Amino acid sequence: QKEVEQDPGPLSVPEGAIVSLNCTYSNSAFQYFMWYRQYSRKGPELLMYTYSSGNKEDGRFTAQVDKSSKYISLFIRDSQPSDSATYLCAMHTGFQKLVFGTGTRLLVSP
Amino acid sequence: GAVVSQHPSRVICKSGTSVKIECRSLDFQATTMFWYRQFPKKSLMLMATSNEGSKATYEQGVEKDKFLINHASLTLSTLTVTSAHPEDSSFYICSASVWTGGTTEAFFGQGTRLTVV
Numbered sequence: 043q044k045e046v047e048q049d050p051g052p053l054s055v056p057e058g059a060i061v062s063l064n065c066t067y068s069n070s071a072f073q074y075f076m077w078y079r080q081y082s083r084k085g086p087e088l089l090m091y092t093y094s095s096g097n098k099e100d101g102r103f104t105a106q107v108d109k110s111s112k113y114i115s116l117f118i119r120d121s122q123p124s125d126s127a128t129y130l131c132a133m134h135t136g137f138q139k140l141v142f143g144t145g146t147r148l149l150v151s152p
Numbered sequence: 153g154a155v156v157s158q159h160p161s162r163v164i165c166k167s168g169t170s171v172k173i174e175c176r177s178l179d180f181q182a183t184t185m186f187w188y189r190q191f192p193k194k195s196l197m198l199m200a201t202s203n204e205g206s207k208a209t210y211e212q213g214v215e216k217d218k219f220l221i222n223h224a225s226l227t228l229s230t231l232t233v234t235s236a237h238p239e240d241s242s243f244y245i246c247s248a249s250v251w252t253g254g255t256t257e258a259f260f261g262q263g264t265r266l267t268v269v
Contacts, residue, residue: 050193076257085158085245085260086196130195132258140186140247140258144195 045069048131048143057152061118065131065143068112072133072141075107077116080128080145089129090116121150154180154250158261165236165268173231173264175246181226182248186258187219190243202229236268 048065055061063077074093078086090105092098092114098105104117114133118125131143155178165171175185183204188196200210200221208221218240220232229248233240245263 048195078260083243083263083265085156085247085263088257088259091257139198139201142195147193 045141046131046133046143049146050144052147052149054149054151055121057121057123057150059121059150061116061121061125061148061150063116063118063129063131063146063148065114066112067114067133067141069135069141070109070112071135073136074134075105075114076132076140077103077105078130078132080130082127086130118148121148123150123152126150154178154248154257154259156182156246156248156259156261158246158264160264161262162265163267165266167237167268168235170232170234171236171266173233173244173246173266175229175231175248175261177227177248177259180248180250182229182250183226184249185223185229186247186249187221187229187231188245188247190245190263192243196245199231233266236266238268241266241268 046067077090080086092105095107095109102119106115128145128147130145132140134140157176159174185202187199190196199214200208202208202221202223204223210216223229247258247260
């Protein structure tokens, strides 16, 4: 079993839709959770970072963590074609070594 | 956020030659940098953890003699792919950690696409 599971997609949605991206994990020692956006042939860009269960909002993005279920989500409201990218969840125990999901490829059509 | 600069962004080299990739933290000091490899449509695979002034820690299955890592200063780490072969062609990405009020965040370079012909 992988430490972090993420559906690779692709996930195709129309512009304006609400997007839900999810990851599950098996290591209860993970305490810090991140979402990265990666455009083709570019390095990942940090979108959201959380370290507690609950929701964290930043503009159109909401990160949700449920430590009891070992489940994290990223919601994108009013999705735009420019949101089309691969979204990677990542997490670590506090000792910096990130463990990544496989990434979900998102396609937002105009 | 913090800026990590990686150079070159793209390199093509002949089989058997060596290639050096640089990773710089531009506006902060990074005691720890990480090197990843990413195959098409796959996630990032951690290759090694690089600590300033000490030997890098390599992940299982990564050849330390093939992927030489040097972290001579708090703002620069280099990855040298020695005696490159076509199977080394990949996207290499570095990241640097920054302490931000209670934990660390990782910021990534732009990546280097290596093609070995």
